[in-house]
Amino acid sequence: MAILMTACPYPHCRANPVPLQVLWNYRQPARKNIVSCCMCPRCELPVSVILIPTADTSTAHEWFLKNEAYGNHDLLRMSRWLIQEVIPTPAIKGAPEHTPTDIAKLNRQARRCMERGENEAARILFGKVLDRSFAALDEDGSGSRVERIGRLVEAGRLPRSLQDCAQELRGLDHDRLDLAPDELMTLAAFAETFLLSAFTVGRKLAAGRSCMDLARSA
Numbered sequence: 001m002a003i004l005m006t007a008c009p010y011p012h013c014r015a016n017p018v019p020l021q022v023l024w025n026y027r028q029p030a031r032k033n034i035v036s037c038c039m040c041p042r043c044e045l046p047v048s049v050i051l052i053p054t055a056d057t058s059t060a061h062e063w064f065l066k067n068e069a070y071g072n073h074d075l076l077r078m079s080r081w082l083i084q085e086v087i088p089t090p091a092i093k094g095a096p097e098h099t100p101t102d103i104a105k106l107n108r109q110a111r112r113c114m115e116r117g118e119n120e121a122a123r124i125l126f127g128k129v130l131d132r133s134f135a136a137l138d139e140d141g142s143g144s145r146v147e148r149i150g151r152l153v154e155a156g157r158l159p160r161s162l163q164d165c166a167q168e169l170r171g172l173d174h175d176r177l178d179l180a181p182d183e184l185m186t187l188a189a190f191a192e193t194f195l196l197s198a199f200t201v202g203r204k205l206a207a208g209r210s211c212m213d214l215a216r217s218a
Contacts, residue, residue, distance in 0.1 A: 002077045004038055004049055010084050020047055022075055033084065034064045037073060048087040056080050081137040096196040103132045107191060119184050126191045133198055149194075158197050166192060179211035 020038035027034055034051040043159035051064075059079040063069055069079075076083070092129035095104035127145075134143065134148045137157055151167045152158040169190055179187065 002075045002078075003214055004036055004072050005051065005167065006083060006086060008040040008043060008045075009088050010040070010043055010046060013040060013045070015040065015042040018042055019074075022070065025069060027061050027065065033060060034081065034103070036064070049083055050085040050087070051076075051079070051081040052084045054080065054082055074102075096192065096200040098199045099185070099195045100132075100136060101200070103129055103136070103195070106132060107195065110191070111188065114184060114188060117211055119179060119181065122184060123179055123187065126187050129191050129196060137198055154199070156192070162190075162197060163196060 002022040003019035004022055005017050005019055008014055008018050008020075018040055021041055023037050023039060023111075025034055025036050027191060028050075032037065036049045036051060038047045038049060040047055041043070057080050059081070069075065071078075082214065095107040099107070106125055106129045110122045110129060113119075113125060115123035130145055134145070135150075137152055138148050140148075143151070146163075146166045150163050153160050153163045169187065
């Protein structure tokens with residue numbers, strides 16, 4: 001069976017890379033593309049991949065419709081076509097459950113910038129995620145981000161571990177501009193944990209869900 005190496009687009013799977021199993025191919029006459037209908041071997045859900053030719057393409061459209069295309073090989077490597085689109089569209093995670101809509105939108109924009117390598121824009125947006133969250137949680141708008149996190153910890157709104165992490169985190173304050181990619185990933189993870197602690201856990205506990213329920217749904 002032919003395979004197609006890419007990432008699974010389903011949020012609960014996200015195997016990357018994964019050898020999608022090619023079930024059949026067909027041509028889009030209007031667009032002159034090839035649609036490869038596949039299945040992820042990990043989550044066993046269907047994935048459609050739209051392929052387009054390039055200047056280096058070694059095969060014509062007709063090749064994909066022949067038995068040869070379904071041989072024991074990587075379809076992309078054999079054909080030298082490129083992926084134009086994966087369906088369903090890979091979802092970029094917005095934010096943990098119960099995060100206010102405007103904050104979730106900022107968090108989603110920050111992650112998109114990070115995936116595109118726009119690190120400075122991502123750093124600024126993650127900062128805005130925290131600032132909007134502070135405005136929603138902390139009536140006293142004074143102090144640095146670290147100080148405001150400290151107040152929320154003392155008020156029992158955040159775990160103390162977040163305060164300890166914030167004191168060591170580069171990029172949390174406005175003057176830290178030279179973040180390396182791994183430091184930006186740490187900032188993104190911190191923002192995710194902050195939102196989870198601030199908006200998700202408290203809301204679910206208030207609704208009567210036990211800590212064991214939260215652990216099972218995480």
